[in-house]
Amino acid sequence: MFLCNLPTFFKKQKIIMSAEKQKRTELKDIGEFGLIDVLQQDVKLYQESTKKGIGDDAAVIDASSEQTVVSTDMLVEGIHFDLSYMPLKHLGYKAIAVNVSDIAAMNAVPRQVTVSIALSNRFSKEAVEELYKGINIACENYKVDLVGGDTTSSRSGLVISVTAIGTAKEENLAYRSGAKPGEILCVTGDLGGAYMGLQLLEREKQVYMSNPQAQPELKDQEYVVGRQLRPEARTDMVHEFKEYGIKPTSMIDISDGLASEVMHICKNSEVGAVLYEEKFPVAEETLKAAMDFHIPSSTVVLNGGEDYELLFTIKQEDYEKVKHNPNISFIGYILEKEKGTQLITKGKQVVPLQAQGWTHFKQSEDE
């Protein structure tokens, strides 16, 4: 399902954006209300709690006896995504998934989303429909209702702002602040794939731009490219925790790289931690791609970001319940705050953990 043939994709995406060979309806010709009508056609509702969706000043939600959790994220063209290799449908899917991921990271069940977009007249109605196809597929997958939003123009590029709303019983909520010394640090799935996928796509883009006839080099790279273009939120874990009868003492989703997220949990919980490099879960495809690029795979795990897996802590006594779960890796322990955050390398060296963190502002130049 992912793109092995980027040159073919580049051409297809160009067609959607420029409509060389297909119908292109200008947004100015249908207006805001026309566009909203089009986008509403495919909206389905899944949640009983959605009393009123799109179509009034506000959506109405009946949270009944549960707590409401709310999270919001903004994706900006040229900063968070590059439409020259990101299909609009995948982008729509990803915009929902990354917000649903924040709800899952509270150990809550996602219920509703609102989606606001700003876009320039470079985008046609067909391009917006492509974006909303992905949004609607994600809504169906995660069973969340699209209940509102805003559609406006921008002077340049596409901005997507999503707010996700979920519910949880108060006693089930997992904050970043609950980790205690002695508890086990766990991660779901594998890490670093999304970052390596991005490196591959960027490389292919450069190759394609210098020579549109070049053969693609993404054979056997579907996995890492897919991790970048279409990440999934780990809502399955919320159900698994319930089945096991356990509650993570703290939890966060891994959007910025493992190091940064571990430090968030440590800061909020006022604890330290030790990580074991040898325990990092890395897919074979990720390892291979990292070798190709001469980057140590642990660097990719610690600072890569965008995997949207969950990092959480459990009590020692809960280990038995989850130890055979193939989705969970046990990567370290929580320490007293004074011990700081440490990494024990494969060579048994103890090094302080460092978060590279977020560098968007460094890239942004006003155009």
Place this chain on the structure above:
Amino acid sequence: MFLCNLPTFFKKQKIIMSAEKQKRTELKDIGEFGLIDVLQQDVKLYQESTKKGIGDDAAVIDASSEQTVVSTDMLVEGIHFDLSYMPLKHLGYKAIAVNVSDIAAMNAVPRQVTVSIALSNRFSKEAVEELYKGINIACENYKVDLVGGDTTSSRSGLVISVTAIGTAKEENLAYRSGAKPGEILCVTGDLGGAYMGLQLLEREKQVYMSNPQAQPELKDQEYVVGRQLRPEARTDMVHEFKEYGIKPTSMIDISDGLASEVMHICKNSEVGAVLYEEKFPVAEETLKAAMDFHIPSSTVVLNGGEDYELLFTIKQEDYEKVKHNPNISFIGYILEKEKGTQLITKGKQVVPLQAQGWTHFKQSEDE
């Protein structure tokens, strides 16, 4: 409190943006976490229902037995605001007020907001602080809690996305769809001021740009300029309706001009309506400004927008309870759907109502 002296303002704003004579801290020097720390300092919480605000993957809200209402809006530089005459503090205030207005239009009480911003490195930390000053003042005025958001960079300009959350008892919610023939169409406050304020500011900007030494011509124009730069949400009406013991049968806030909003209510309620031009509430300052610009004041009322007053319908039998309220004007009646939407002019002519609607896409050119 508003700007009589635009040249002085233009200079001040230029200083905030460029920091010619004051401290300018680059965002890249403090990073995302540094900026979030700065912005969190002034966040106060007012609502008991806010169980967890900023600082985790999601905010946690206890809506208890009431319904939750959610609304979202996006403001884009160059489309919705022009920083050459919109002070950043007022912009922050307005971003909150327009979202709170949507909650009020449901006859609900606003409780929480999330604020996401994308901004280029043209903005300094001090500029962002100025914006959040306005956001925090609005939060205090409306007693809403800032519980989350996202801060990211953009390739050009400023984008602000706000989601507002409120609560109401199910039986008090006022949808757009409840109007019935025979009911009375009402509006709060006065209309058209915000649009005339915009015209004045645009004119002064042109004058200033062609001659920075020109004397400002905004004397006695504070009212309309204030309506544009710092609109207020009519949350007071939600309390007044409660005191009167009445519930509007339908309600909407006036963001796009009266004609468009009347047509929304008619479409959603499947009814028609008749409006009386002579009943339109127009402030003296608005009338004067409209005369200066040779625009009929009714055109401004019908198509001007951004007043953020409330348009609502009440049953005939509720008229006695509100007829002396100076905040309410009675501008027409709901008709059967077949009658359509009509305007009766001051000259007693009957003309069909037309909504100019939303034309943002026509203005946007990719830069």
